[in-house]
Amino acid sequence: xxxxxxxxxxxTVSDVxxxxxxxxxxxxxxxxxxxxxxxxxxxxxxxxxxxxxxxxNELARSMTTGRSGIIGVVVxxxxxxxxxxxxxxxxxxxxxxxFNVILANSGERIEMEKAAVRLLIGKRVDGLIVTPSESRDIxxxxxxxxxxxxxxxxxxxxxxxxxxxxxxxxxxxxxxxTRILADAGHRNIAYVxxxxxxxxxxxxxxxxxxxxxxxxxxxxxxxxxxxxxxxPERYVRLGATSPDQTRRVADKLLxxxxxxxAILASDSxxxxxIFRVIRQRGLRVPEDISLITFHxxxxxxxxxxxxxxxxQPVYALGKSVAELLIRRLKGETRPPExxxxxxxxxERGSVGPPSNRKP
Amino acid sequence: xxxxxxxxxxxTVSDVxxxxxxxxxxxxxxxxxxxxxxxxxxxxxxxxxxxxxxxxNELARSMTTGRSGIIGVVVxxxxxxxxxxxxxxxxxxxxxxxFNVILANSGERIEMEKAAVRLLIGKRVDGLIVTPSESRDIxxxxxxxxxxxxxxxxxxxxxxxxxxxxxxxxxxxxxxxTRILADAGHRNIAYVxxxxxxxxxxxxxxxxxxxxxxxxxxxxxxxxxxxxxxxPERYVRLGATSPDQTRRVADKLLxxxxxxxAILASDSxxxxxIFRVIRQRGLRVPEDISLITFHxxxxxxxxxxxxxxxxQPVYALGKSVAELLIRRLKGETRPPExxxxxxxxxERGSVGPPSNRKP
DNA sequence: TTCTCAAAAGAGACCGGTCTCTTATTGCGT
DNA sequence: ACGCAATAAGAGACCGGTCTCTTTTGAGAA
Numbered sequence: 001x002x003x004x005x006x007x008x009x010x011x012t013v014s015d016v017x018x019x020x021x022x023x024x025x026x027x028x029x030x031x032x033x034x035x036x037x038x039x040x041x042x043x044x045x046x047x048x049x050x051x052x053x054x055x056x057n058e059l060a061r062s063m064t065t066g067r068s069g070i071i072g073v074v075v076x077x078x079x080x081x082x083x084x085x086x087x088x089x090x091x092x093x094x095x096x097x098x099f100n101v102i103l104a105n106s107g108e109r110i111e112m113e114k115a116a117v118r119l120l121i122g123k124r125v126d127g128l129i130v131t132p133s134e135s136r137d138i139x140x141x142x143x144x145x146x147x148x149x150x151x152x153x154x155x156x157x158x159x160x161x162x163x164x165x166x167x168x169x170x171x172x173x174x175x176x177x178t179r180i181l182a183d184a185g186h187r188n189i190a191y192v193x194x195x196x197x198x199x200x201x202x203x204x205x206x207x208x209x210x211x212x213x214x215x216x217x218x219x220x221x222x223x224x225x226x227x228x229x230x231x232p233e234r235y236v237r238l239g240a241t242s243p244d245q246t247r248r249v250a251d252k253l254l255x256x257x258x259x260x261x262a263i264l265a266s267d268s269x270x271x272x273x274i275f276r277v278i279r280q281r282g283l284r285v286p287e288d289i290s291l292i293t294f295h296x297x298x299x300x301x302x303x304x305x306x307x308x309x310x311x312q313p314v315y316a317l318g319k320s321v322a323e324l325l326i327r328r329l330k331g332e333t334r335p336p337e338x339x340x341x342x343x344x345x346x347e348r349g350s351v352g353p354p355s356n357r358k359p
Numbered sequence: 360x361x362x363x364x365x366x367x368x369x370x371t372v373s374d375v376x377x378x379x380x381x382x383x384x385x386x387x388x389x390x391x392x393x394x395x396x397x398x399x400x401x402x403x404x405x406x407x408x409x410x411x412x413x414x415x416n417e418l419a420r421s422m423t424t425g426r427s428g429i430i431g432v433v434v435x436x437x438x439x440x441x442x443x444x445x446x447x448x449x450x451x452x453x454x455x456x457x458f459n460v461i462l463a464n465s466g467e468r469i470e471m472e473k474a475a476v477r478l479l480i481g482k483r484v485d486g487l488i489v490t491p492s493e494s495r496d497i498x499x500x501x502x503x504x505x506x507x508x509x510x511x512x513x514x515x516x517x518x519x520x521x522x523x524x525x526x527x528x529x530x531x532x533x534x535x536x537t538r539i540l541a542d543a544g545h546r547n548i549a550y551v552x553x554x555x556x557x558x559x560x561x562x563x564x565x566x567x568x569x570x571x572x573x574x575x576x577x578x579x580x581x582x583x584x585x586x587x588x589x590x591p592e593r594y595v596r597l598g599a600t601s602p603d604q605t606r607r608v609a610d611k612l613l614x615x616x617x618x619x620x621a622i623l624a625s626d627s628x629x630x631x632x633i634f635r636v637i638r639q640r641g642l643r644v645p646e647d648i649s650l651i652t653f654h655x656x657x658x659x660x661x662x663x664x665x666x667x668x669x670x671q672p673v674y675a676l677g678k679s680v681a682e683l684l685i686r687r688l689k690g691e692t693r694p695p696e697x698x699x700x701x702x703x704x705x706e707r708g709s710v711g712p713p714s715n716r717k718p
Numbered sequence: 719t720t721c722t723c724a725a726a727a728g729a730g731a732c733c734g735g736t737c738t739c740t741t742a743t744t745g746c747g748t
Numbered sequence: 749a750c751g752c753a754a755t756a757a758g759a760g761a762c763c764g765g766t767c768t769c770t771t772t773t774g775a776g777a778a
C-alpha cells in the first residue's frame with residue numbers, strides 16, 4: 001500500500017504554542033483546561049488556537065490519561081428492537097455523563113462476543129456493558145474484570161461473575177404470562193425462543209446457557225406442571241434465530257396433528273414471524289391460537305387483535321446499567337449490585353379460550 | 360479526583376521483549392505483524408506474549424499509524440428503524456473490511472450534528488458517514504473534507520458538497536406514491552413529515568432544508584397539481600418529530616372539517632402513530648382514510664389492512680455508502696460518486712377510493 | 719581464508735497529548 | 749530594602765506503539 005501523501009498534517013499543541021509564543025506546556029494547559037494560566041496568556045493561546053483551527057487529538061489524550069471516555073457495549077443483535085431500545089437507554093445515560101458509546105454485535109455467538117470484547121479492550125474503553133450470550137465460557141469477561149476495567153451485565157445475570165447486573169425477574173414474569181394462558185384453559189402451550197442448543201431439540205434446562213431464557217423456560221414449565229399439563233417440555237422450541245428459522249419452526253409447530261392452542265414468544269421478532277405464519281395458514285388469533293410475546297414492540301398494539309405482551313422496562317434496563325457502570329467509572333467503590341427491575345404484563349386481545357378442535 | 364491506584368498496569372511490547380530477551384523493536388515486529396523476523400525469535404516472542412497475556416494497545420497503535428480503523432457514523436435518530444437498518448448495512452460492510460463503527464445521534468439537530476462530528480474527528484476516525492440534517496449550514500462537513508478525512512453522505516444529498524453520496528430518487532418515488540392516491544380518486548391528500556420549519560407551518564419548499572424531504576414534497580405537490588388539485592400545499596404537515604408531536608399533528612389533521620381522505624407519511628414511525636390515531640377515532644383504513652408510508656417497516660405487513668409502502672433499499676443504502684467510503688479509505692482516488700438506488704412501491708391494502716362523506 | 723552482501727536484530731526518534739519538576743516573576747510582610 | 753511564599757511559565761519525561769536507520773550476523777563466492 002502506497003503511503004498516502006502528507007495531507008494536511010493536523011494542528012498540534014506545539015503549533016499553537018509556537019504561534020502564541022509560549023511553551024508547549026503552557027499551551028497544553030490552556031487547551032487541555034487544566035493547571036493554572038494567566039488570563040492574558042490564556043487569551044493569546046485561545047486566539048492562536050482559533051486562527052489555526054486547532055482540534056485536540058483525543059487519541060493522544062486518551063493514551064496519556066489512560067481513559068478514553070468510551071463505554072463499550074456488546075449486545076446480541078442490534079436489529080432486535082429490544083436491544084436498540086436498551087442501547088438507546090445506555091447512550092442517553094452515557095451522553096448525560098459525558099461518555100461515548102462504541103457498539104459491537106455478538107450475533108449471540110460466543111466467539112464473536114470474545115472477539116468484540118478483545119477489540120474493545122484493545123481500544124481501551126473505560127468500561128464495558130455486555131449481554132453475555134453464554135454462561136459456560138466467561139473467561140473473556142473475567143479478563144475484563146481482571147484488567148481493572150469495570151464490567152456490567154445487561155438483561156442476563158451470571159451467578160459466577162460478581163459484577164453490577166441489571167435484569168428483570170424473567171422466571172416470575174414468564175410464570176405470570178403462562179398462567180394467563182393456563183387460566184384461559186390452554187393445555188397445549190408452546191414456548192419459542194431464539195436460543196439454540198446442541199441437537200436443536202429441547203431436552204432439559206441444562207442445555208440452555210442464556211440465563212434469561214433459562215429462567216423463562218423454567219417459569220413456563222413450572223406453571224404448566226402446576227396446571228397439570230403433561231410433559232409441557234415437548235412444546236419448547238429452540239433455534240428461532242432468524243426470520244427464516246422462525247418461520248420454519250412455526251410452520252412445523254403449527255402443521256403437526258397436536259399443534260398447540262397457545263404460543264409464548266421469547267421476543268417480538270419471533271412473535272412477528274409467528275403472527276405472519278398464523279395468518280398465512282388461515283388461522284385466527286385468538287380464536288385458533290392465543291399468542292403472548294415478550295417485549296412491547298410498537299407493532300404489537302396495532303395488529304388486529306393487538307397482542308398481549310410482557311412489557312419489560314427495556315429503556316430503563318439500559319439506562320440503569322449504564323448509570324451503574326458510570327458511577328463505578330467515576331471512582332465509586334462498593335460491592336457489585338444486582339438490580340432487578342419490575343415488569344408487567346399488558347393484556348390486549350390475543351388471548352382467548354383454546355379452540356376445541358378435535359385432533 | 361483521587362488518582363486511581365496503579366491497577367494492573369497492562370503488558371506492553373517492552374515487557375514482552377524483556378521476557379523474550381529481544382529488543383523492543385524485534386518484539387514489536389512480531390506482535391505488530393510487520394517487518395521481518397526469524398522463525399525462532401518469532402516463536403520465542405509469541406510464547407512470551409502468550410504467557411504474559413499481552414494485549415496490544417490500539418490507541419497507541421492508532422496514534423503512530425494515524426489510522427484508527429474506525430468509521431464514524433452520524434445519523435438522525437437511531438431508534439428510527441430506517442436508520443437502524445441502514446446502520447446495520449454500514450456495520451456489516453465495515454466489519455467485512457476490518458473496520459469498526461462508532462455511532463452518534465444528531466437528533467436531527469444541527470448543533471448536535473456539529474458536536475458529533477467534532478467529537479468523531481477528535482477520536483481520529485478514519486472516515487465519516489453522515490445523514491446531514493440541514494443543507495444550510497455545512498461548514499462542519501466541509502471541515503471534515505478539508506481535514507483530509509473522507510466523508511460520505513447517506514440518504515440525503517448536498518448539491519454544494521461534492522462527496523460520495525448514496526440516496527434514492529425521493530422525488531420520483533414520492534410522485535409514484537402520490538399518483539397511486541390521485542389515481543384512486545383522492546383530491547385531499549396530506550403529506551406528514553418529521554422535518555420542522557420556522558413557524559411550524561408549511562409555506563414553500565424554500566423552508567425545507569432536508570434534501571430528501573424537500574424532494575419528496577416537491578414530487579408530491581407536482582403530482583397533485585398535475586391532477587388538478589387546488590392548493591395541495593395546504594395539506595403538508597411538518598413537525599412530527601416524536602410520537603407525541605405526530606399524534607398532535609394527526610389529531611388536528613383528522614379533526615378539521617376538511618380532513619384529507621388520504622395521507623402520505625414520511626417515515627414508518629409517523630405512519631404508525633397516524634394509524635393509531637385513525638383507529639382511535641373510529642375511522643377505517645382504507646374506507647375512510649387511505650394511507651401510504653415511506654419505509655417498509657416490519658409492522659406494515661401485519662396490520663389489518665396491511666399498509667402500502669415505499670420500499671426503500673435501506674440496508675443496501677447503508678452497505679453501499681460504507682463500501683464507497685471504505686474504497687476511498689483504502690486509497691482509491693476517483694471523482695466523488697453519487698449513487699441513486701432504485702426504489703419500488705409495495706401495494707398492499709391501505710389504499711382505496713375516497714370516502715364520499717359530505718363536508 | 720577472506721570478502722561481500724543480504725538478512726536479522728537493535729537503538730532510538732516520533733506521534734500528540736499530559737504531567738511532574740524546575741525556574742522565573744510577582745506581591746507582601748516586616 | 750530584603751526575604752519568602754505564592755503564582756506563572758518552561759523543560760522535558762512519559763504513554764505504547766511504529767518505523768527509520770544502524771549494527772551485527774552468517775552464508776556463499778572468490
